[in-house]
Every structure is written in structure tokens, then in C-alpha cells.
Amino acid sequence: MAGHRIFGTSFATIYSLYVKKVERKEHTQAELDEVITWLTGYDESGLQKAIADGVDLETFFAEAPAMNPNATLITGLICGIRVEEIDDPLMQKIRYLDKLVDEVARGKKMTSILREPAPAR
Template sequence: MAGHKLYTMSFAKVYPLYIHKAERKGRTKEEVDEIIFWHTGYSREELEKQLQQENDFETFFAEAPALNPSRRLIKGVVCGVRVENIEEPLMQEIRYLDKMIDELAKGKAMEKILRK
């Protein structure tokens, strides 16, 4: 999947979609941010900088301060594919994030989403 068009998509353009998906189901922007912070190690200021720079997904994950090792506990299907079976590392990181946002929108408790 090298060179997938998703890799060059601006994270800043997808971020509001994550928030909208969560808010439609009664969840909050703060919960979306908490998931992103947990997954990537970004602080609020670092996330804001990424959004302002309109970095693509490839840059967003390449510059992530500390990918959470517990993200490997994320299992399930996103876009018809099991996230734990995705071989391309960047695609797997993107789908981990998608899966956690899906879980948030489905009403799952934050403690379970963050694999605590």
C-alpha cells in the first residue's frame, strides 16, 4: 500500500470529521483529543501545531512524540479489514485511530477505548 492517497491527506481535514462523528453520538471533542493524545503522545499544543501546519497523515504519525505501546491491543474491523492484520505500519496507525473513534461513537467507555 505504499503511496496510498490516504497518507497524503491532511490530518487537519479529517480531524473535524472525527469530532463530528463523535458529537453526532453525544460524545465530545475533548474525548476525541484524549484518544489522539493517548495514541500519539502529542500534547494539546503539539496537536494544534499539527493542525495549523495541515500536515498529512504520514507526517502526523512520523512526528508523533511517543506512539502508545498499548495501541497493539486494538483489535477489530475497520473498512472491512482487521486492524491487527494490516501489514503496512502507517495504514495500521491510521486504522487504529479510526477504530478508536468508531468505538467512541458507539458509546464504548473511554477506559475500554484506551485499553486500561
């Protein structure tokens, strides 16, 4: 069975939409890059290379240096679906990123967006 068509969408296209979204809400591209880096492990040069090379979302996430282990702490609704209940691993990663971008655009504190596990008791 073929994957969802979003999987073949270029990361550069999605990235430019994310930039417009956060800037429209008076936030910065630097904040966007920070959450992408936190989630995927890409550094600035790796992120720019993925954009320049026109990689699709499937490749972008497949080649991510290190998905953040705290990504599983991302919960809530995106497009009416709970991100923690998405079965397809790639779609879940895409929706994790969508959720983080929404939180940046809404002005949530970066310390809250970059989830840290609760301290052990």
C-alpha cells in the same frame, strides 16, 4: 511504489471529520482529543499545531511524540479489515485511530478504549 492517497490527506481534514462524527453521536471533542493523545503522545498544543500547520497523515504519525505501546491491543474490524492484520505500519496506525474514534462515537467506556494490558498473574 507510492503510498496510499490517504497518507497525503491533511490531518486537519480528517480531524474535522472525526469531530463531526463524535459530536453527531453526542460525544465531545475532548473525548476525541483524549484518544488521539493516548495513541500518539501529542499534547493539546502539539495536536493544535499539527492541525494549524496542515500536516498530512504521514507526517502526523511520523512526528508523533510516542505511539502508545498498548496500541497493539487494538483489534477488530474497520472498513471490513482486521486492524491487527494490516501489513503497512502507517496504514495500521491510521486504522488504529479510526477504530478508537468509532469506539468513542459508539459510547464505549473510555477505560475500555484506552486499552490497558491484562494484569500479570
